[in-house]
Amino acid sequence: MSVLEHIDPVIYRLINQEQAMQSDCIRLIPSENYVSKAVMEASASCLTNRYAEGYPGKRYYEGQHFTDQIETVARERARQLFKVDHVNVQPYSGSVANMAAYAALIEPGDTIMGMSLAHGGHLTHGWKVSLTSKFFKAVYYTLDPATGLIDYDLAERLAKEHRPRLIVCGATAYPRIIDFEAFGRIAKQVGAYLVADIAHIAGLVVGGVHPSPVPHADIVSTTTHKTLRGPRGGMLMCKAEHATKVDRAVFPGLQGGPHMHTISAIAVALKEAATADFARYARQIVSNCKAMAEALLERGFNLVSGGTDNHLILIDLRNKGIPGKKLARALDRAGIISNYNTVPNDPAPPMNPNGLRIGTPAITTRGMKEPQARQIALWIHRVAEGIDNESVIESVRKEVKELCAQFPVPEVFVNP
Numbered sequence: 249m250s251v252l253e254h255i256d257p258v259i260y261r262l263i264n265q266e267q268a269m270q271s272d273c274i275r276l277i278p279s280e281n282y283v284s285k286a287v288m289e290a291s292a293s294c295l296t297n298r299y300a301e302g303y304p305g306k307r308y309y310e311g312q313h314f315t316d317q318i319e320t321v322a323r324e325r326a327r328q329l330f331k332v333d334h335v336n337v338q339p340y341s342g343s344v345a346n347m348a349a350y351a352a353l354i355e356p357g358d359t360i361m362g363m364s365l366a367h368g369g370h371l372t373h374g375w376k377v378s379l380t381s382k383f384f385k386a387v388y389y390t391l392d393p394a395t396g397l398i399d400y401d402l403a404e405r406l407a408k409e410h411r412p413r414l415i416v417c418g419a420t421a422y423p424r425i426i427d428f429e430a431f432g433r434i435a436k437q438v439g440a441y442l443v444a445d446i447a448h449i450a451g452l453v454v455g456g457v458h459p460s461p462v463p464h465a466d467i468v469s470t471t472t473h474k475t476l477r478g479p480r481g482g483m484l485m486c487k488a489e490h491a492t493k494v495d496r497a498v499f500p501g502l503q504g505g506p507h508m509h510t511i512s513a514i515a516v517a518l519k520e521a522a523t524a525d526f527a528r529y530a531r532q533i534v535s536n537c538k539a540m541a542e543a544l545l546e547r548g549f550n551l552v553s554g555g556t557d558n559h560l561i562l563i564d565l566r567n568k569g570i571p572g573k574k575l576a577r578a579l580d581r582a583g584i585i586s587n588y589n590t591v592p593n594d595p596a597p598p599m600n601p602n603g604l605r606i607g608t609p610a611i612t613t614r615g616m617k618e619p620q621a622r623q624i625a626l627w628i629h630r631v632a633e634g635i636d637n638e639s640v641i642e643s644v645r646k647e648v649k650e651l652c653a654q655f656p657v658p659e660v661f662v663n664p
């Protein structure tokens with residue numbers, strides 16, 4: 249019997265049930281992944297017992313001999329991997345990281361410009377319900393309705409009209425390559441800072457399958473747990489000239505003590521991400537996603553922008569007449585976990601939108617390749633066709649379980 253089982257059987261049982269679900273379901277939420285056993289061990293270590301307010305060599309607590317070394321290793325690994333001047337590994341999440349990036353560069357009341365949430369941007373890119381729109385005036389660029397691609401001309405026109413002090417690029421539901429160079433140009437033209445949020449694509453950037461924003465952005469913000477395959481956390485990377493402002497904005501500006509257990513696990517994930525195996529993984533994520541997109545298109549699904557260049561697919565279900573939530577729930581019963589999502593110009597409300605967002609980081613970690621990605625697309629089609637037929641959903645569930653048994657969640661993903 250484990251200690252946890254002995255002390256708290258309720259939580260023990262729920263964690264075990266969650267683990268079983270993660271192993272016998274197909275997880276397609278594009279912002280999720282599986283971490284290696286090494287990352288999990290670091291994350292669940294004695295470092296959770298520590299406070300370490302400050303930065304290596306400048307802490308407000310004693311006994312930091314090992315924590316200082318751990319944070320220094322994490323920062324240095326990220327610096328080398330992303331080829332940046334300075335890294336802060338303390339943000340608790342992507343949302344805090346974004347707020348800290350803004351706080352480092354601009355003042356409350358200044359104007360920021362980001363991608364509309366309804367077109368694939370993130371809440372913290374100035375969206376109405378986010379505090380970022382209370383502290384800053386927000387202007388939104390959108391996708392080109394004809395192509396489903398970011399409308400860079402519109403972004404430029406809006407930038408010239410509103411003169412934002414900061415432009416944020418990056419997305420949470422955008423299936424195509426982001427032209428960071430174009431955003432860099434627009435920002436320069438209007439004298440704005442550029443923040444690139446690469447939370448979704450950080451692993452693709454280090455794996456060489458998405459261009460890096462580092463040469464173009466003042467600050468690059470990311471989470472560490474999506475395609476980068478680390479623990480849940482955030483990082484800010486920046487040019488040397490912004491280093492002090494970024495560090496001050498994170499601590500003491502927005503946060504107290506850093507989560508050293510997370511920082512140690514970020515360090516491990518960064519070591520894994522620097523391997524040739526990880527670059528192969530990143531390439532496979534994209535190949536799997538393209539294979540899944542093609543199979544969906546063949547079955548009459550409409551995809552925003554017509555396909556994908558990255559880890560993510562956004563299905564516009566309006567031609568199928570099925571609300572996103574209804575399909576996501578039916579897929580959940582079939583053992584395929586996705587999330588319903590708005591699509592650009594969606595007339596339906598966000599709690600019951602017309603889109604479904606799926607992606608391939610997690611199935612690729614399990615070793616699934618193009619044939620399995622295509623098979624999953626066929627199951628999505630079968631569930632959509634039999635949306636009100638529980639026996640169809642049950643038969644897909646059985647096949648999903650069989651596939652999952654053939655691709656168990658590995659513990660070690662890379663040769664260090």
Ligand code: DSN
Nearest residue numbers: 279342370420421447
């Ligand atoms: N909630 C994350 C996602 O699922 O994309 C972004 O913060």
